Amino acid sequence: MDTTAAPPLHDQTPHVVRTALDVGQMVKRQRNGMNLRQLDVAGLANTGNRLIVDVENGKPTVQLQKVLDLLDILGLEVVIQPKTSRTL
Known part of the structure; x- marks a missing residue:
């Protein structure tokens, strides 16, 4: 198992989100890149x-x-913006 955390998302590159899992993966990457545990973030967010x-x-x-x-x-x-190409 690789214990090296991916760097946080500070590169200013937009990331396209299409599913709740896409959001979750970015949240986890950011949290790990900031060296925070889930409990740490829950405390900061005043949530469970x-x-x-x-x-x-x-x-x-x-x-x-x-x-x-x-x-x-x-x-x-x-950030919500129009798609660059429309697929039907």
Whole structure:
């Protein structure tokens, strides 16, 4: 098992999100890159550890505002823009 944490998402490169799992993977990468445990983030977010676990596992029914608050604490944000190409 590789214990080297991926660097946090500070590269300013946009990341396309299509699923709840995409968000969860980015949250986990950012958290690990900041050397924070799930419990650490839960404390900073004033929420339970279950939310962090659910988000990182891609649970699609977590409350949007809680996810947005979590992203903010981790220094991430959501930007909505038109797709560059439309697939029908």
